[in-house]
Amino acid sequence: MLDKTLPYFNVIMKRRAGLPIETWALPPNFSLKWFVPGDEVRWATIETSVGEFSTQEEALKYLRQTYLPDGDELSRRCLLVSAANGDAVGTITSWWNMTEKRRDPAIHWLAVRPEFQGLGLGKALVSECLKRLTRLEGDRDIFLHTQTWSHRAIAIYIKAGFGIVKRGSFGNYPNDYDEAMPVLRTVLPSLMS
Template identity: 55%
Template structure:
């Protein structure tokens, strides 16, 4: 869930190539599944449920515009976690962004439904996404854009080898490191 009670600042994170990938397992009875046609509805519901979009319709519209044109890529890059009943409860996308002419690997739209947070699903999902990106693209730097509102996810990203970037950025994202750091230090220290 996003914590919109704190100030919003952009955070850029990078997982440098060559970084060891810690192994995080899903809880018993949970499994990974790759995107198949029609799962965009589940993606939209998960993303809206954690506050990334106002509602399912808005998130589904975004998905159709930004990702459906790349349906062949989605089958390899969009991952879900299924609960014991086979329902999607988490999602993450291993994608790319262009920075000028440079193609940067990046993580997009990581979310775990609220009632399934705190079970270790998120760490396993991020770890599996990175493993999948390395398989598809080779050992390269992986970026992500997040925000102070997602400080719980930032703590998780740090555990999977990402670092906050002071100056560097990718795509067209703004990097608000200097403004974000004081906020995040207090929040992340309380989580350790």
């Protein structure tokens, strides 16, 4: 769940090529599956549940405009976690962003429904996403854009080998490092020392 009690600042993170990828397994009764046509509502439900979108319709519109034009890519890059009853409860996307003419591998849209957070699903999703990005894009630097509201996810990313980028960015995202770090130090003191 996004922590909207904090001020919002953009955070850019980078994981350097060559780092080993830690494997975090899913807990029992959960399984991973790749996106298939028809999963649009599942994705939108998850993203809306964490506050990334105000409505499911807004999330669906974003997904359709941003990812469905590359539907074949979405089927091999968007991962869902399912609970034992078949409900999709988490997602992550192994995508890319263009930085001028350079294609940068990037993590997009990590989210776990609030009632399933704290079980290790986010870590397992990040681990699988990194493996997929390395398979599809090669062993290269991997980027992500996040925000101070997502400090719980930032903690996972740091454990997965990402560092916060002080200067510069990728894919035209703003980098609010100077403003974000004081906020992050209050909520992640052991990771920001």
